[in-house]
Amino acid sequence: xxxxxxxLTCEEFSVFFKERVIEASGSARIPFDKIxxxxxxxxxxxxxHLILEFADVTLRIxxxxxxSYRLDDPRDGREPKLLLEYGDHKVYFYSCAIKELPKGWExxxxxxxxxxxxxxxxxxALANLRAKAKEQVSDLLMxxxxxxxxxxxxxxxxxxxxxxxxxxxFAELSPAKQRALxxxxxxxxxxxxxxxxxxxxxxxxxxxxxxxxxxxxxPVCKKKTGKLxxxxxxxxxxxxxxxxxxxxxxxxxxxx
Ligand SMILES: [Zn+2]
Numbered sequence: 001x002x003x004x005x006x007x008l009t010c011e012e013f014s015v016f017f018k019e020r021v022i023e024a025s026g027s028a029r030i031p032f033d034k035i036x037x038x039x040x041x042x043x044x045x046x047x048x049h050l051i052l053e054f055a056d057v058t059l060r061i062x063x064x065x066x067x068s069y070r071l072d073d074p075r076d077g078r079e080p081k082l083l084l085e086y087g088d089h090k091v092y093f094y095s096c097a098i099k100e101l102p103k104g105w106e107x108x109x110x111x112x113x114x115x116x117x118x119x120x121x122x123x124x125a126l127a128n129l130r131a132k133a134k135e136q137v138s139d140l141l142m143x144x145x146x147x148x149x150x151x152x153x154x155x156x157x158x159x160x161x162x163x164x165x166x167x168x169x170f171a172e173l174s175p176a177k178q179r180a181l182x183x184x185x186x187x188x189x190x191x192x193x194x195x196x197x198x199x200x201x202x203x204x205x206x207x208x209x210x211x212x213x214x215x216x217x218x219p220v221c222k223k224k225t226g227k228l229x230x231x232x233x234x235x236x237x238x239x240x241x242x243x244x245x246x247x248x249x250x251x252x253x254x255x256x
Contacts, residue, residue, distance in 0.1 A: 009050055
């Protein structure tokens with residue numbers, strides 16, 4: 001789950017704040033006895049982590065590639081990692097990594113790199129990108145130490161919106177495009193959140209899982225890119241590799 005989806009998850013979990021957990025169980029190695037009979041005090045997200053704060057224990061849940069949670073809808077034959085039983089509802093967590101966070105965990109989290117946090121620091125993100133300028137933008141967008149919470153779907157849509165080839169190195173971008181990468185990442189993250197909330201996210205994908213580019217109607221390319229080797233979906237016509245000539249045009253445009 002990407003960062004914006006987890007912000008929505010936290011909002012959904014707020015309905016349980018005043019409800020006692022009747023029983024907590026599952027296959028995760030966490031102290032279920034401290035959760036049973038307790039109350040959820042807060043639900044927060046940091047990047048792709050969901051943080052559930054109970055009275056005596058704080059859990060960090062990472063949904064990895066295929067993790068999910070389901071409300072009153074168990075999967076057949078699958079033992080959940082965590083099951084929270086409330087009076088009227090049951091919440092099931094599957095295929096995720098769950099651990100107990102130690103006391104003082106807040107100090108170990110850098111909220112300024114979380115795209116969705118009020119503390120998000122765009123100038124710092126730009127400085128972090130410049131420090132890794134030899135890397136490809138497809139890897140940099142997925143770098144959780146720069147854009148915590150940004151996932152592969154977001155990466156593909158952001159690069160399409162910016163007409164940027166995923167294998168472009170950050171150093172090859174003009175200064176205007178370097179700044180645009182940070183700006184678009186933040187604005188797309190909030191757009192993703194709005195669409196997901198309205199249940200229209202997939203309908204608004206422009207390049208993900210498309211065969212034809214909606215802009216030029218050319219074929220979409222799917223390729224594993226960068227050192228992360230995650231799938232990039234892009235239009236080679238609308239998102240060409242950067243060249244000196246293209247950069248010169250950008251610089252001239254920036255001075256008009
Ligand atoms: Zn195109």
